Amino acid sequence: MAKVRGVLGAIVLASLVGCANFTEKGLAAGGLLGAGTGALIGSQTGDAGAGALIGGTVGALTGTLVGAGLDEVDEKNKARVAAATAAPPPPPMSVADVVSMSQNGVGEDVIISTIRSSGTIFHLSTDQIIALHHDGVSNRVLDAMVATKNRVAKPVPVVYERSPVYIVEPPVRYRWGYRHHHCWH
Structure with missing residues (x-):
């Protein structure tokens, strides 16, 4: 088991070298980690190849989604830093x-x-x-x-932040008992 952990650790570490952004890192790490895990699980059932294929696909998709989320957070942080560190305009002349x-x-x-x-x-x-x-x-x-x-005055740049959307499903209502249908003739 220690060998497996070492191999998986080396695979993940190798997948992170040279990637430009979190999406690519997530794709590589998720795909390799998923393939390795899938191969281990698949070898228990006798089909390591199918396990590696399924695990690699699921891992790559999951890693890409997580990486894209991290890229979005990174871009927001860069925009905030740029807005906060922007040089103030020179004072107006009289x-x-x-x-x-x-x-x-x-x-x-x-x-x-x-x-x-x-x-x-x-x-x-x-x-x-x-x-x-x-x-x-x-x-x-x-x-x-x-x-x-x-001259048209330059607008001051404003950074807008989108607030999260929460969707709350209504509770399921169960009715217990007998239904009575009344017919009026």
Whole structure:
């Protein structure tokens, strides 16, 4: 019996090497373990081949189902980790930030790139545009600021989790006794 356990352990260990996901690991381990168990049981009845075939098939199906379930859990965990560790968006820029960058000699392309990457949407009035121009903001930067009002805000990614479904069968009702049929004539 110790030899059988050692052989089965080696088979399962060998089946898990090189598999990409839990579904493949479950298929390999279940199939090999089922075939080995089926062969042992089948040898008791004199037909080890049929036992191995049946055991391998049942083991492979069961292992695949269990592995697929583990893959689904793994994907959910990866999605949660990705959502939790996602870099927060940069803070929105203010009009004062644009004026400060322009007055401190930051290039137009850098300011425009910063405006675009910040996701800020500017709603500038005519008076604000004139004031920005007097404060030294270039026409290209003003054009980039005005163009942000046509930008659509990016939605925040939300991870939805499906809740489990429970099906409860109604209880079976048994009636004991005699049935009486009444006929009215």
